[in-house]
Amino acid sequence: MLELASELGQKAAAALAAHLGSPPDFPVELTVVRAGKPEFGDLQISGCLQLAKQHQRPPRELAERVASALRGHAALTKVEVAGPGFVNLHLANGWLAAHLAKRAEDPKLGLRPIGQGQRLVIDFSSPNVAKPMHIGHLRSTIIGDALQRTLRALGYEVIADNHLGDWGTQFGKLIVAYRRWLDAAAYAADPVAELLRLYVKFGEEEEQQRGEHGRASPGEAEEETGPAPPILEEARRELVKLQAGDPENRALWQKFIADSRHVFAAVYERLGVRFDHWLGESAYHAMLPRVVEDLTGRGIAVESRGAKVVFLEEEKLPPFIVQKSDGGYNYATTDIATLAVRTGVPPWAYMPAGPFDAQRVLVVTDERQQLHFKQLFAVGRRLGITASLEHVWFGLMRMAEGTIKTREGNVIHLAELLDEAERRATRAAGEHNPDLGEAERKEIGRVVGLGAVKYNDLSKDRQTLVTFSWDKALSLDGNTAPYLQYAYARICSILRKADPSPSRAAIELTLPTERDLALRLLAFPEAVEQVGRSARPHLLCDYLFELATTFSNFYASAPVLKAETAPLRASRLALTALVARTLREGLGLLGIEVLDRM
């Protein structure tokens, strides 16, 4: 259908250009899009209105030209001019049937390899070592995973990288707290939870000491910070030792990373998420001096107030600090190094893995880092990076009761959310289908629960600010993953009984619901390509929901197994089987599983 649309668009534009005498001012371009309403046909062209104004011609005259150029095309039964100057196109059932037959034989369901030959790095999830993953990380993980799957399906060579937060000032604090207050049994049971407890305890101790050492009014006075509490001084010393390569501190730090990674890996296993690399911030540490040297050597960064800074006045952005006045490096430095490795700009072709020489780089984080990435990408361009650099940001997650700080007790932990999702889905499975055995009910609960959670995050435009609510996040009705999974299970039930199930047959489109289904099925590649281009997975959710709704209508109105004639039965079986494949493949691109029975 994509090919047809562009063919018709070009044909229409050519006809109009000839009519207008190939005008130099306004290039004649016409796009063919899906019609807004059934009575307007299947496809429509609305560009004549705009062109009419530019060329001072009556819109209907131009529309008539376009219409007569397209009439007689084999794919179309009717071409009509409507309203002020729209051209409505009606597709021939024969054309639809022929394309469905082709689609049924295509293992890729019509997906075109638009990313062929291109390497793409996608950075997502990226939790911080020693901090538990919460519902905010879930968004990055789920969106990133859906994108990596989709981009792979479109032919990109995808490198999924988990850019772990494994380097930073928190490690000094953790080392101090670990030595003072470690509960070994708790650590053995759940290292990340224990490390969080230690981190929180450190903060409390710091506050207490701060209270003792001055600062009469803790509220306002940001300016006059009193002397740093002793425990904070201690943490700074430990951090310096760690960065200088002190063996004991280094061993502790590596232990924190290794143990955290185990905990994260279990979550990813449960979610079905995989990475090609886990190149955390620390992986780039060794190259930071060279980054700054190069930047200053090329005049990109200059000294200012003792720090090394890149000024971005051309881009109307605030300055970007790449080296602190104390000589230390920060997030900006690490990210420049990371970007250089990912895109392979010299001279930083060091690495345990890479450089990757990617043509496209996607970074999935929350909205708060928009400015940072604008600055980073601006620096990247000065370094000569030509790859497409995209900050795939998503809206923050907020609690229903208002914004709550990440203090323990108020955070919803990932595992807790997934457990509850599975519990609810398992119970629902039992209610809807009492005949299920224990094991099957649990498996359905797992797949449906996980699907509901993932789809909840994926189905909204990623940029919307979401207010978390248990009932909304774990809903199983309406526009949710279970609805799609249920449609799939019903199809499987039909196919099980079809015996033998003929997958290929001549398609007959006798009912309106069959025709609707045919149109929706053919639109699959378009939806997937849109996700690949715009990095917005909700477009695929919308498509799949529409496909499932269209199928449900078909299911209610057209008997498959008891169709009036044998050819019609075969046709409907083929159509049904194709819906199943499209749902399974589409949900698969979102990282959501399906079940044969529910």
Add this chain to the structure above:
RNA sequence: GCGCCUGUAGCUCAGUCGGAUAGAGCAGCGGCCUUCUAAGCCGUUGGUCGGAGGUUCGAUUCCUCUCAGGCGCGCCA
């Protein structure tokens, strides 16, 4: 102070980079299980698209201003 994002039905959200009478789900109301899984289907109620100007044949969409909320802004990540 400067900047980014968001405001669409009671609630949660779509709205194809200017098109025809703004669409779904949930909630509400009324129907449909002697036929393939009722986690479903059909019908119905509900809108000054935050507000005010502007651009034009046409604005939820683009521009300006304004209100409300969220988030950033030289040595955290």
